[in-house]
């Protein structure tokens with residue numbers, strides 16, 4: 048077996064300097080006793096150590112079946128030991144546990160489908176992250192992102208005016224093509240609030256442009272807020288800071304409620320969907336989102352089926368489609384996504400495995416957000432993804448998730464794949480009828 | 486609010502403006518806003534290539550701008566929009582712009598009576614507030630959570646007082662945020678601060694703070710409460726004293742604390758948006774008494790009527806004896822008052838409004854794409870393409886309905902008795 052590499056991260060190292068055996072023990076036991084409850088107990092008691100989950104994990108498969116990267120191996124290196132020792136674990140152990148839980152598991156939940164008992168490894172990794180948060184040994188870059196969330200209510204330190212400015216600017220640009228188009232801000236009573244993630248106003252403004260063009264051409268009654276609350280993303284969910292997750296989601300839903308919209312449509316993002324549709328709403332006391340949340344994939348499907356967008360030209364080049372875990376395993380949008388892809392792309396080639404069995408991009412679960420120190424390890428841990436992409440033989444991969452884009456881009460680069468990534472909205476925008484364009 | 490007894494309360498309906506008419510060329514008309522007294526309807530209009538104005542009752546403001554946005558009526562009936570001309574931003578009020586211009590303006594706020602108009606400013610990468618055209622003397626590297634006191638005399642925001650480089654997480658944890666009042670920052674910093682609020686006499690400010698990554702409390706004039714909580718929400722001053730209440734979370738459940746002491750034992754899955762009755766004798770909040778069920782609690786005691794989707798817009802009656810809010814169940818909204826829901830269900834409801842005598846509750850409602858108002862659960866007979874919030878006459882016997890149908894903006898005064906039959 049290859050030697051295990053323990054990566055130095057400033058956030059973990061400097062945080063660990065302040066740890067004492069007492070603090071570690073107390074924190075672990077407090078989280079395990081008060082927050083974990085019966086679910087953890089049931090999992091620990093049921094696991095038969097059969098290893099059936101191993102084959103599910105891209106880390107394990109990409110790392111020559113090294114058991115330390117198997118799902119159950121990750122549990123062994125973290126929470127089992129903590130339970131076994133009743134929290135009496137060393138600082139060194141905790142540093143390694145953070146690396147395992149925060150950077151070697153995407154919380155993609157592929158493994159849960161392979162376990163005969165449905166044991167959710169991702170849940171156990173989230174408990175480790177919660178403990179790390181309380182011990183202040185979260186990796187530097189993702190902690191910085193969580194700080195941004197807390198201070199600005201968005202992921203990218205975007206200031207209140209920068210958000211509005213980005214929308215004004217995109218509206219101006221769009222009018223060159225669609226002279227009557229608008230990005231209606233603060234339109235009370237609109238049908239839809241469109242929400243995005245922090246990187247969009249910062250680096251990927253063309254996605255706001257494309258979404259706005261689709262909204263305009265489809266004749267939607269929509270709006271965007273001119274206040275914080277526009278960002279649906281959530282790295283606090285992935286650092287174990289559930290209090291901050293709640294704060295972010297409260298603002299997002301209250302913003303939609305203030306605008307009196309009937310639903311929230313969100314852009315092509317996986318983890319944000321998990322946060323608004325599953326974890327964030329629930330931590331606040333809502334079983335379901337208080338205002339319905341529609342992911343872009345579902346929204347496109349609705350528009351197409353209601354005849355609100357029409358295909359003007361086909362995207363002839365062969366394409367494949369990457370199913371993002373959070374909206375496919377998490378929400379079952381794979382068939383709807385395929386219908387939209389097929390409507391625009393006649394030469395659609397499935398990657399194998401696909402749908403709910405697709406391999407994760409290795410970026411999700413906040414892993415890519417842990418930044419440069421972990422990049423090589425992350426990309427090395429997803430050789431199977433590269434092989435899976437390559438086997439399709441196509442040069443265009445549609446990935447309707449921001450993190451997936453980041454992760455796949457790195458894999459394409461490292462394994463020298465001749466492949467280009469696209470968001471589905473990009474293809475729709477390019478190929479749909481635009482009756483109002485000049 | 487302007488003296489609304491002087492408004493036209495004569496029963497009847499009249500068309501105030503035909504929205505298809507304007508004395509300037511209009512390429513398109515944006516969202517309509519109705520003045521509080523119902524006598525005006527205004528909207529941003531595109532008047533030419535890259536040129537916008539505001540059309541009020543068929544007549545355009547004189548100035549033209551490259552962009553005008555966030556057009557809103559102040560409670561005293563003035564119409565204000567944020568306007569940009571060649572990169573300079575100003576506030577244009579009834580067609581007259583502020584003397585000064587700024588790098589960027591956003592988030593317009595009004596004092597309760599509308600006499601003060603304020604907004605946020607971003608100028609050369611510094612941030613603060615502008616009140617009636619005058620910016621704070623000190624601007625900050627970042628500011629947010631802006632707040633204007635009820636009388637408009639004071640303004641506050643969370644401000645960043647120490648510069649932060651990329652990924653400086655340890656510096657961040659030492660605290661780089663504070664609260665500034667009229668631009669003057671407190672001399673203490675916190676990891677985070679949110680939602681500054683003024684006391685009734687403006688002499689104190691309270692805010693939520695995070696002391697480290699997981700200890701939360703309330704701070705008043707820079708001094709944190711002695712108690713620490715797992716989480717807190719926005720503070721609120723008592724209307725007649727300096728006492729502060731805030732929802733707090735302990736051992737996974739939410740309750741209420743006053744001046745650092747728990748007054749509602751933490752027993753709820755959620756507690757927020759608390760309000761005092763006007764005299765301050767009662768405290769109510771939106772609560773989640775049972776996981777996934779929402780209602781109101783008065784002095785810590787939850788109501789029986791619960792909703793599964795959401796509860797919002799809690800409103801006390803002027804006499805403080807009644808309480809109403811919106812509840813949503815299975816995707817449909819209704820108003821509930823005094824622990825009883827209205828019979829009707831709507832696709833959307835807007836914030837409930839009490840009559841000055843506290844006897845009636847009204848709300849703007851939407852059903853199947855048509856808007857109207859409802860009083861005490863009874864819908865007004867006519868549906869409109871658009872409708873604004875209802876206003877009761879000073880004696881509570883009539884209601885003012887502002888609405889748009891077939892391209893015409895109307896002002897209707899109807900006896901309450903006729904609506905509730």
Ligand code: SF4
Pocket residue numbers: 103104105106117118121151152153154155156157158159168169407
């Ligand atoms: S990365 Fe995915 S498959 Fe691997 S352990 Fe984590 S949740 Fe399971």
Ligand code: SF4
Pocket residue numbers: 093094095096097098099100101118119161162163164165166
């Ligand atoms: S498949 Fe399930 S039971 Fe088997 S080792 Fe994995 S988690 Fe344990």
Ligand code: SF4
Pocket residue numbers: 153154155317318370371372373374406407408409410411412448449450451454
């Ligand atoms: S980034 Fe994409 S593939 Fe990876 S976990 Fe998230 S949704 Fe799944």
